[in-house]
Amino acid sequence: xxxxxxxxxxxxxxxxxxxxxxxxxxxxxxxxxxxxxxxxxxxxxxxxxxxxxxxxxxxxxxxxxxxxxxxxxxxxxxxxxxxxxxxxxxxxxxxxxxxxxxxxxxxxxxxxxxxxxxxxxxxxxxxxxxxxxxxxxxxxxxxxxxxxxxxxxxxxxxxxxxxxxxxxxxxxxxxxxxxxxxxxxxxxxxxxxxxxxxxxxxxxxxxxxxxxxxxxxxxxxxxxxxxxxxxxxxxxxxxxxxxxxxxxxxxxxxxxxxxxxxxxxxxxxxxxxxxxxxxxxxxxxxxxxxxxxxxxxxxxxxxxxxxxxxxxxxxxxxxxxxxxxxxxxxxxxxx
Amino acid sequence: xxxxxxxxxxxxxxxxxxxxxxxxxxxxxxxxxxxxxxxxxxxxxxxxxxxxxxxxxxxxxxxxxxxxxxxxxxxxxxxxxxxxxxxxxxxxxxxxxxxxxxxxxxxxxxxxxxxxxxxxxxxxxxxxxxxxxxxxxxxxxxxxxxxxxxxxxxxxxxxxxxxxxxxxxxxxxxxxxxxxxxxxxxxxxxxxxxxxxxxxxxxxxxxxxxxxxxxxxxxxxxxxxxxxxxxxxxxxxxxxxxxxxxxxxxxxxxxxxxxxxxxxxxxxxxxxxxxxxxxxxxxxxxxxxxxxxxxxxxxxxxxxxxxxxxxxxxxxxxxxxxxxxxxxxxxxxxx
Numbered sequence: 001x002x003x004x005x006x007x008x009x010x011x012x013x014x015x016x017x018x019x020x021x022x023x024x025x026x027x028x029x030x031x032x033x034x035x036x037x038x039x040x041x042x043x044x045x046x047x048x049x050x051x052x053x054x055x056x057x058x059x060x061x062x063x064x065x066x067x068x069x070x071x072x073x074x075x076x077x078x079x080x081x082x083x084x085x086x087x088x089x090x091x092x093x094x095x096x097x098x099x100x101x102x103x104x105x106x107x108x109x110x111x112x113x114x115x116x117x118x119x120x121x122x123x124x125x126x127x128x129x130x131x132x133x134x135x136x137x138x139x140x141x142x143x144x145x146x147x148x149x150x151x152x153x154x155x156x157x158x159x160x161x162x163x164x165x166x167x168x169x170x171x172x173x174x175x176x177x178x179x180x181x182x183x184x185x186x187x188x189x190x191x192x193x194x195x196x197x198x199x200x201x202x203x204x205x206x207x208x209x210x211x212x213x214x215x216x217x218x219x220x221x222x223x224x225x226x227x228x229x230x231x232x233x234x235x236x237x238x239x240x241x242x243x244x245x246x247x248x249x250x251x252x253x254x255x256x257x258x259x260x261x262x263x264x265x266x267x268x269x270x271x272x273x274x275x276x277x278x279x280x281x282x283x284x285x286x287x288x289x290x291x292x293x294x295x296x297x298x299x300x301x302x303x304x305x306x307x308x309x310x311x312x313x314x315x316x317x318x319x320x321x322x323x324x325x326x327x328x329x330x331x332x333x334x335x
Numbered sequence: 336x337x338x339x340x341x342x343x344x345x346x347x348x349x350x351x352x353x354x355x356x357x358x359x360x361x362x363x364x365x366x367x368x369x370x371x372x373x374x375x376x377x378x379x380x381x382x383x384x385x386x387x388x389x390x391x392x393x394x395x396x397x398x399x400x401x402x403x404x405x406x407x408x409x410x411x412x413x414x415x416x417x418x419x420x421x422x423x424x425x426x427x428x429x430x431x432x433x434x435x436x437x438x439x440x441x442x443x444x445x446x447x448x449x450x451x452x453x454x455x456x457x458x459x460x461x462x463x464x465x466x467x468x469x470x471x472x473x474x475x476x477x478x479x480x481x482x483x484x485x486x487x488x489x490x491x492x493x494x495x496x497x498x499x500x501x502x503x504x505x506x507x508x509x510x511x512x513x514x515x516x517x518x519x520x521x522x523x524x525x526x527x528x529x530x531x532x533x534x535x536x537x538x539x540x541x542x543x544x545x546x547x548x549x550x551x552x553x554x555x556x557x558x559x560x561x562x563x564x565x566x567x568x569x570x571x572x573x574x575x576x577x578x579x580x581x582x583x584x585x586x587x588x589x590x591x592x593x594x595x596x597x598x599x600x601x602x603x604x605x606x607x608x609x610x611x612x613x614x615x616x617x618x619x620x621x622x623x624x625x626x627x628x629x630x631x632x633x634x635x636x637x638x639x640x641x642x643x644x645x646x647x648x649x650x651x652x653x654x655x656x657x658x659x660x661x662x663x664x665x666x667x668x669x670x
Contacts, residue, residue: 060601228592242600257563257592264608265577266395271606273599 004029005309005332007098009064012054015252016320019313021054022070029101032082037106041076041096043305044312045123046328047157048221048319051249060275069097070312073128074332075112075119076102086111093122098312100333116291118303124327125294125301126287128276129157132243134286135279137162140272141217141241147171148211150230152198153221153246155182157327160190161290162219164299167191171217174210176203176226178322185325190300204229214238214267223248224256231260234267242273250320302326339364340644340667342433344399347389350587351655354648356389357405364436367417372441376411376431378640379647380458381663382492383556383654386584395610404432405647408463409667410447410454411437421446428457433647435668451626453638459662460629460636461622463611464492467578469621470614472497475607476552476576482506483546485565487533488556488581490517492662495525496625497554499634502526506552509545511538511561513657520660525635539564549573549602558583559591566595573604585655637661 003026010023032038053064053071064071074096078086083106086092094109096102112122124130136158137143149166153159154175163186166173174194175186183195196206207215207229214235220227223245230240248255264271279286293299304324306315309332318324338361345358367373388399388406399406409431413421418441421427429444431437447457459465471493472478484501488494489510498521501508509529510521518530531541542550542564549570555562558580565575583590599606614621628634639659641650644667653659 058601223597242597244600245597248597255594255597257594257596259590259592261592261596261606262558262577262580262583262590262608264606265579265610266393266608268608268610268613270608271596271599273597273601273603273605275600275603278603 002029002100003027004099004101006100007070007309007312008067009054009070010066012056012066016250017051017054017313017316022313023067024310024312030103032080032103035083035105036081036103037078037083037086037109038080039076039092039094039096039102039104039109040079041074041100041102041332043075043120043123044096044098044309044330044332045073045127045129046316046319046330047073047129048244048246048249050316051319060277069099071095072098073123074098074102075122076333091119093127098309098330098332100309117294117301120303120305120327120329121301123329124157124303125161125290125299129327130161130290130301131279131283131286132274132276133158133161133165134290135276135282136241136243136274137165137217137219139279140274141219141239143169143171143217145170147216148213148235149173149217149219150176150207150211150215151219151221152176152226152230153244154186154192154195155325156221158243159219159221160186160302160326161299163192164190164293166217168293168298174207176222182322182325198226204232207233211235217241219243220245222246223258227258228260231258231263234263234269236267236269238267238269240269240271242271246320303329305329305331307331337364337435338362339434339436341435342405342644342647343402344389344405345401347391347401351585352386352389352648352651357648359645359647365438367415367438370418370440371416371438372413372418372421372444373415374411374427374429374431374437374439374444375414376409376435376437376667378410378455378458379431379433379644379665379667380408380462380464381651381654381665382408382464383579383581383584385651386654395612404434406430407433408458409433409437410457411668426454428462433644433665433667435644452629452636455638455640455662455664456636458664459492459638460496460625460634464662465496465625465636466614466618466621467609467611468493468496468500469625470611470617471576471578471609472500472552472554474614475609476554476574478504478506478552480505482551483548483570484508484552484554485511485542485546485550486554486556487511487561487565488579489521489527489530490660491556493578494554494556495521495637495661496634498527499525499628501552503628503633509542511557517657517660533561539567542568546570552576554578555580557581558593562593563595566593566598569598569602569604571602571604573602575604575606577606577608581655638664640664640666642666
């Protein structure tokens, strides 16, 4: 059997990670002992939240430790098992980490069916990003039919699903994304009512144009100037869902707080944070609904798949440069 | 009959208002025509929100116009009436503006009883600040028995009532105020569990000490650094009530946004704005409850009364210098 390749956190980055943040090592693969299962990892999920896990600060999850395998969700195939729940040939999802093989007691893993959807989709629309979108817009955002909805990071794994769910609920949806190609994709392929190119458009002016009566729900993946622009255009009783702040994750200076936060007062609005894990007990129900929408052609899923665990670092940076389309996934094992 | 003295907005201030912001004029007093009522104003309410009304920006209420009488809540006595609802000798509350006499059609005015509580209390605990505190902490803050509560501007008209209501609801309450005298007042007279002197204490360290398990409800009257310190110490599912931002009202630069707002995500917390007018239909119910608490000695009301419409400007500045204790009120007519 081949050796395992594992990507460790070598050094906590300041600002944007560089190649020295990580270290790729080779190690032996052990066979499963009683209760254990050996998984060959196929695809690893790359998400903006991973940047936060590198910081040694209090958050919703402990930081990754130095010399620990980098944390990541992944899908793979059971190749040896001493655990009655999993048998050889099963496909599973879990926190595999960035490595080619993982030996685990199976806790936190669940089976997935590659005949229903391609494996990478279980990392995107049918995985954490999809769940985040589903509970974020429907529960935290308290979406109502006919709401006007703005979503940032709209071409990403979470934002693209948020916008499509809002369209399914008969809302007016505008997405913010970087570049003409992504904006065209949002409108032409995903059915958004409009798109704002943050690299080229006057964001404030465009928001004003698209929301003459204000924004009912703003789903924020990016923070920074865009959050402030949205705050400046809230409808009464608007809801802002704070899902992330990609624009701030690699800051070497303090996070930029939203200077327009007093709009919350003027508009009797709320700004609410969310972490998807809180909805774990309802993942099944949500995945079923999402699967149905996909089958009906109402919900489109797009994965951007790169190859090779050696290319983890370059691929990871695409999250922040925006050079990707849809859910960013890394294939870490050859077929 | 005497002439009327009226305080007009002469010029929009940049930063802290100076004496040239206002102009005191004398004018004739007209007798009420059909449906009108003439009120002799006794006490005028001075509130931090008035600073916002001077800015020519979109807000929850239109700005005061140049050469218009400065907007203010007030209490006074009906001295002539051609309106069947009000008779001579009635005491009333309404948006009198900063002047000694007001001629009005009576819309937005309601009668008050000076034998139940002294007139200035109808501008504080039994007026808008009291209503703001009541609905802000109970409805917007969704206060629950046993919550840990932090309130800023705690010795002010709103904050002091917020803290006392939270004590009535068996919560642990810590107030933030400026100066040892105010802090002592919060603990010794109002029964707060502790106080933080923002002029002298290490605010962050004190908050950590008082809230080992985090803050359940933060009632924010001040914004700025204190809001950030509170955000840094939230309990899970915490609620932040945005009532005002005294520290930012006189800014000549941009408002300082809360850099720690991503704590909302980590703590699954919410930050919600409020404007008291939204609760107008329930003022009666709230005033009755507050009156009962006052009678039972559970709720103490403190008014800081200054005299003379000529002293409006100097008195107004006390809102921002903190040189006042409790509800700031100006007596504008002699007995």
